[in-house]
Amino acid sequence: MFAWLQLFREYHQKKQGEPLTLSLDSSLEFLYYKNDLLRLQGLVNLLILIFQVPFLFSFPLLIRLIGLLFGFWLLFKDIKYFHKLRLFFRFKFSYEADLLTMAYEQGLAHSKFMYRIEENLFHFRIFKDYTPELAKVEALDKPLMATLNLPLKSKIVNEQSVDYYFQLKKPERLVYNPQASELTDDLALAINLGYGMVYNPAKAPHILVSGGTGSGKSVFISFLVLELLKRKSDLYVVDPKHSDLSALKSYLPDGHVATSLNEIAKATRLVVEEMQRRYDEMNAPENFKYGSNFQGHNYRSVWLLFDELAGFQAMGATKEARSTIQEVMNNLTQIVLLGRQAGCFLLFSAQQMNSNTLPTELRDNLGCRIALGANSSEGYRMVFGGHIPEVIPQTSVKGSGLIYIDGTGKQEAEYWEAPFMDMKKFNFLDEIKKLCDLTNSSEDLASNKNAL
Numbered sequence: 001m002f003a004w005l006q007l008f009r010e011y012h013q014k015k016q017g018e019p020l021t022l023s024l025d026s027s028l029e030f031l032y033y034k035n036d037l038l039r040l041q042g043l044v045n046l047l048i049l050i051f052q053v054p055f056l057f058s059f060p061l062l063i064r065l066i067g068l069l070f071g072f073w074l075l076f077k078d079i080k081y082f083h084k085l086r087l088f089f090r091f092k093f094s095y096e097a098d099l100l101t102m103a104y105e106q107g108l109a110h111s112k113f114m115y116r117i118e119e120n121l122f123h124f125r126i127f128k129d130y131t132p133e134l135a136k137v138e139a140l141d142k143p144l145m146a147t148l149n150l151p152l153k154s155k156i157v158n159e160q161s162v163d164y165y166f167q168l169k170k171p172e173r174l175v176y177n178p179q180a181s182e183l184t185d186d187l188a189l190a191i192n193l194g195y196g197m198v199y200n201p202a203k204a205p206h207i208l209v210s211g212g213t214g215s216g217k218s219v220f221i222s223f224l225v226l227e228l229l230k231r232k233s234d235l236y237v238v239d240p241k242h243s244d245l246s247a248l249k250s251y252l253p254d255g256h257v258a259t260s261l262n263e264i265a266k267a268t269r270l271v272v273e274e275m276q277r278r279y280d281e282m283n284a285p286e287n288f289k290y291g292s293n294f295q296g297h298n299y300r301s302v303w304l305l306f307d308e309l310a311g312f313q314a315m316g317a318t319k320e321a322r323s324t325i326q327e328v329m330n331n332l333t334q335i336v337l338l339g340r341q342a343g344c345f346l347l348f349s350a351q352q353m354n355s356n357t358l359p360t361e362l363r364d365n366l367g368c369r370i371a372l373g374a375n376s377s378e379g380y381r382m383v384f385g386g387h388i389p390e391v392i393p394q395t396s397v398k399g400s401g402l403i404y405i406d407g408t409g410k411q412e413a414e415y416w417e418a419p420f421m422d423m424k425k426f427n428f429l430d431e432i433k434k435l436c437d438l439t440n441s442s443e444d445l446a447s448n449k450n451a452l
């Protein structure tokens with residue numbers, strides 16, 4: 001009797017969406033629902049049969065018939081109802097059953113825990129009270145991921161409990177659509193990076209992309225080049241490796257694609273000069289707007305895309321070359337530290353990050369940091385500093401890795417898949433040409449309007 005009451009209490013709680021407190025110590029009836037329901041159904045069937053007896057023996061034929069039919073109807077209803085109940089207990093309590101199995105396997109005999117589904121998150125909370133296995137309670141990342149088959153989003157260790165949050169719905173990878181190549185006048189600039197990530201340089205200035213060879217850095221930078229051209233950004237490309245990006249020379253203005261040391265120094269100088277010019281203009285008394293940034297003054301963003309920083313630093317064979325490299329590094333430092341308000345941004349890519357390539361003080365000022373492919377723990381530390389997740393997710397597909405964007409409220413880098421660029425379906429340089437032509441014709445139109 002008590003077991004049935006307990007079973008229906010759990011049924012009711014589940015229907016109401018209230019979390020159940022689970023523990024290997026406590027008596028949980030849903031685990032025995034098959035036997036409990038079988039016994040209860042047997043009892044109900046017996047009652048229905050007893051109810052039939054007087055009808056069978058003591059009433060006129062018509063009433064007997066009605067009584068019998070009513071009895072069959074009750075029996076039919078009862079079979080349906082118990083079938084529904086069985087399905088409910090079988091499917092709605094599957095997380096509970098799996099979590100209890102996990103607790104058993106982890107030797108968490110006395111712990112109390114519960115879970116709740118909150119929008120796209122599966123929130124698992126385990127209480128520290130009465131738990132002698134404290135260390136285990138804080139290290140359930142892997143067992144929980146294996147049990148739930150969900151990626152871990154974050155973990156918070158509180159005084160009384162440990163909260164684990166899992167992503168319920170797998171975010172979708174963005175697929176670049178060449179058909180949607182249109183210019184936008186939107187100075188808000190936010191770029192959808194797919195997989196639930198939106199990047200806004202005005203909020204998180206500058207980008208760092210690191211990853212071994214073949215991890216997808218160049219493809220991701222190509223995606224950004226297209227997105228920035230759509231936003232009419234002024235692009236500078238530094239390509240000391242003479243990779244595919246140097247082909248942009250035919251489309252961008254003179255001096256905007258740099259491969260030699262002197263060209264690189266000139267490109268960084270041009271960006272610093274533009275930044276200073278903007279500050280002078282923005283701070284001039286007739287233009288001054290308190291608290292405004294480049295968007296408030298209708299400046300487009302300027303981006304310097306620096307492909308392979310370490311390759312560039314290796315160019316310093318002579319004393320003169322070393323002093324040019326130093327000048328470039330000083331320019332880059334200025335842009336990182338002062339560029340945000342003037343709308344001058346940097347992207348660094350590096351196969352391998354170390355503090356000689358990019359000093360950590362500078363790295364900490366890069367708002368968006370990405371590590372593509374599998375990296376060493378030292379590599380992750382160099383990219384993310386204190387924002388490394390406790391469990392590093394596997395990167396299984398090309399162009400996948402970890403991303404951290406400042407100011408999103410998330411404290412740790414997360415798994416992410418860069419936008420998928422199907423190079424068989426479109427030609428990168430044709431896309432660039434199309435966007436540059438669109439920009440030129442929109443500028444011609446604007447200058448014609450001004451002339452009229």
Ligand SMILES: Nc1ncnc2c1ncn2[C@@H]1O[C@H](COP(=O)(O)OP(=O)(O)OP(=O)(O)O)[C@@H](O)[C@H]1O
Pocket residue numbers: 211212213214215216217218219220351398399418419420421422423
């Ligand atoms: N986002 C993506 N979409 C589609 N394919 C991708 C993506 N990222 C990587 N790839 C595939 O992986 C290959 C290698 O990527 P990519 O050239 O960008 O690597 P990389 O990190 O720039 O390497 P390296 O440092 O050697 O230049 C690409 O040619 C492409 O086939």
